[in-house]
Amino acid sequence: MPARLDSTRALRAFQRRMKDAVVRPLAAGDRMQRRGRDGRPMAEVAAEFIKPNDRLTAFERLEIYNRMYWFRIIDCFYDDCPGLRAALGERKFARLAVAYLAKHPSRSFTLRNLCSRLEHFIRAEPRWTAPRTALAREIARFEWAQTVAFDEAARPVLGPAELGRAQPARLRLGLQPYVTLLALGHPIDTYVIAVKKRDTLRAEASNAPAATRHAARRHRVPRPRRERIWVAVHRVDNRLYYKRLEAPAFRILAALRDGQTLARAVAAAGRGVTAEQVQGWFALWAELGWLCRRK
Amino acid sequence: MPANAFNGRTDYGIGIGLRVPHYAHILEQKPVVGWFEIISENFMGGGGRPLEVLDRILEQYRVVQHGVSLYLGSADRPDREHLRRLKALVKRTRTPWLSDHLCWGSVDGTYTHDLLPMPYTRAAAKHTAAKIRQVRDYLEVPLCVENVSSYAEFHASEMTEWEFLTEVVEQADCGILLDVNNIYVSSKNHGFNPYDYLDGIPHHRVGQMHIAGHTKFEKYLLDTHDHPVLDPVWQLYAHATRRCGVTATLLEWDDRIPSFDEVHDEALKANHFIAGAKAAPKKIAAAHARAS
Numbered sequence: 001m002p003a004r005l006d007s008t009r010a011l012r013a014f015q016r017r018m019k020d021a022v023v024r025p026l027a028a029g030d031r032m033q034r035r036g037r038d039g040r041p042m043a044e045v046a047a048e049f050i051k052p053n054d055r056l057t058a059f060e061r062l063e064i065y066n067r068m069y070w071f072r073i074i075d076c077f078y079d080d081c082p083g084l085r086a087a088l089g090e091r092k093f094a095r096l097a098v099a100y101l102a103k104h105p106s107r108s109f110t111l112r113n114l115c116s117r118l119e120h121f122i123r124a125e126p127r128w129t130a131p132r133t134a135l136a137r138e139i140a141r142f143e144w145a146q147t148v149a150f151d152e153a154a155r156p157v158l159g160p161a162e163l164g165r166a167q168p169a170r171l172r173l174g175l176q177p178y179v180t181l182l183a184l185g186h187p188i189d190t191y192v193i194a195v196k197k198r199d200t201l202r203a204e205a206s207n208a209p210a211a212t213r214h215a216a217r218r219h220r221v222p223r224p225r226r227e228r229i230w231v232a233v234h235r236v237d238n239r240l241y242y243k244r245l246e247a248p249a250f251r252i253l254a255a256l257r258d259g260q261t262l263a264r265a266v267a268a269a270g271r272g273v274t275a276e277q278v279q280g281w282f283a284l285w286a287e288l289g290w291l292c293r294r295k
Numbered sequence: 296m297p298a299n300a301f302n303g304r305t306d307y308g309i310g311i312g313l314r315v316p317h318y319a320h321i322l323e324q325k326p327v328v329g330w331f332e333i334i335s336e337n338f339m340g341g342g343g344r345p346l347e348v349l350d351r352i353l354e355q356y357r358v359v360q361h362g363v364s365l366y367l368g369s370a371d372r373p374d375r376e377h378l379r380r381l382k383a384l385v386k387r388t389r390t391p392w393l394s395d396h397l398c399w400g401s402v403d404g405t406y407t408h409d410l411l412p413m414p415y416t417r418a419a420a421k422h423t424a425a426k427i428r429q430v431r432d433y434l435e436v437p438l439c440v441e442n443v444s445s446y447a448e449f450h451a452s453e454m455t456e457w458e459f460l461t462e463v464v465e466q467a468d469c470g471i472l473l474d475v476n477n478i479y480v481s482s483k484n485h486g487f488n489p490y491d492y493l494d495g496i497p498h499h500r501v502g503q504m505h506i507a508g509h510t511k512f513e514k515y516l517l518d519t520h521d522h523p524v525l526d527p528v529w530q531l532y533a534h535a536t537r538r539c540g541v542t543a544t545l546l547e548w549d550d551r552i553p554s555f556d557e558v559h560d561e562a563l564k565a566n567h568f569i570a571g572a573k574a575a576p577k578k579i580a581a582a583h584a585r586a587s
Binding site: 004005006007008009010011012014015016018019022023048049050051053054055056058060061062064065068069072073105106107108109110111112149150151152153154178235238239 | 336339340341342343344345346347364369370371374377399401402403404405406407408409411414416417418419422446447448449450451484485486514515517
């Protein structure tokens with residue numbers, strides 16, 4: 001770190017030093033680690049740029065920021081991932097949170113995007129979630145889809161009349177950006193609903209904390225068994241919904257999302273699907289406002 | 296001053312923060328409120344319920360935007376995508392002024408989501424002022440910068456916090472969002488006289504004030520926004536309004552949020568403390584005229 005902060009370059013060096021200390025994972029007891037990544041004592045590092053006062057050492061003053069960072073960021077992670085927390089259990093989830101956030105600190109001005117790379121991380125580093133990595137990945141995808149459905153932008157809707165005039169061989173429809181299609185190996189939708197319901201009941205019983213904690217241990221939501229499902233996470237009138245889809249319907253929507261023409265998308269449904277079925281699906285999707293012009 | 300170039304020449308009086316637990320009450324009961332302050336970042340997602348609620352609020356109320364992640368003191372350049380979304384929101388809300396913090400919180404594109412204190416150096420002031428001008432020119436709306444609570448002081452600092460604040464806002468020609476609670480918290484944490492701070496800033500640049508509650512720990516105060524305003528902060532607020540004039544004032548209550556009425560009643564207590572300033576507006580106006 002430069003001796004004098006007399007330029008933007010020196011300011012950047014100062015900010016890098018402090019940021020590295022602030023985002024470093026906490027030690028046991030939620031205390032700041034005694035040594036930095038390079039092995040130097042943190043007391044020495046802190047004293048280089050932070051003044052002590054009559055009550056706190058430089059280390060302790062830096063520790064306030066270190067703790068605030070982790071408390072804030074972990075809080076946000078817990079809020080965004082209640083299903084994953086329930087599936088992994090408290091200790092494993094906490095270890096995953098720290099490992100993920102240490103590897104992928106926020107790169108966005110908004111905490112909304114904090115878990116955007118969680119599924120990728122779980123896939124890349126399965127040791128944090130083993131032996132339930134497949135389930136954890138699916139829950140992470142599902143919970144990120146909820147964030148997207150909550151506040152992603154909407155594009156102008158294509159109604160049934162416009163669809164009726166279109167030439168299927170040339171028309172490429174878009175799927176609303178807030179709709180996420182998921183092909184899953186577990187019924188994550190019902191699992192997440194059950195977890196949310198349990199957590200709501202727990203919050204409502206907050207005037208009896210001891211009894212509630214005990215109840216929470218007893219009322220563990222059973223982890224979902226393997227079952228193939230196709231689901232869209234979306235919103236209607238700004239309320240979040242999960243809609244189960246039939247496999248051929250899912251394939252049509254996925255093809256539309258991926259830029260196929262309407263004709264090719266319908267062909268992707270496969271054999272055994274009737275024209276009436278396809279018409280019914282499109283009517284429903286148009287009514288839900290899922291279909292839009294491509295960007 | 297009640298109305299000046301830094302708050303879009305408005306006279307908004309006392310407001311409160313727009314927070315999720317109060318949405319239903321506000322939309323259904325339509326209580327009389329001077330204005331709402333919104334956290335800009337909560338409404339920059341592009342769609343969904345946040346913008347629906349905001350649009351309904353905008354039909355009935357005056358709204359001012361307050362940000363938490365411009366990080367005007369960060370060495371990084373402003374994030375273009377952030378600014379683009381912020382400008383879209385400014386157009387939507389027609390906020391007469393916009394505020395964010397005099398702090399840093401990101402470096403090399405990594406965000407701490409905290410309001411980290413600046414080293415009070417001339418180079419940092421120059422850099423920050425240039426960044427404020429850049430942001431304000433892009434957003435085309437008056438900008439006020441808020442003093443933050445802090446828990447650390449740096450060897451590198453060359454001046455007091457209020458001298459740094461003055462240096463930045465004079466160079467940037469921007470306004471001040473004076474957070475009276477933050478001054479009090481920092482004064483206790485760093486051992487300075489909060490009245491020296493209040494007396495040492497350019498009063499004519501104060502476009503808005505914040506008041507809030509804090510928490511006292513054994514060795515320091517923490518700016519928690521989860522309590523009513525404490526008496527020493529009210530006294531400081533009364534002094535600030537005597538110095539700066541009766542300015543748009545906002546109560547921040549962000550954690551353990553009580554009922555809407557409790558928050559609103561707490562904010563309206565400010566009326567009691569600004570009586571002194573209301574009694575002598577001409578004197579204050581004359582002082583500002585001399586200062587500017």
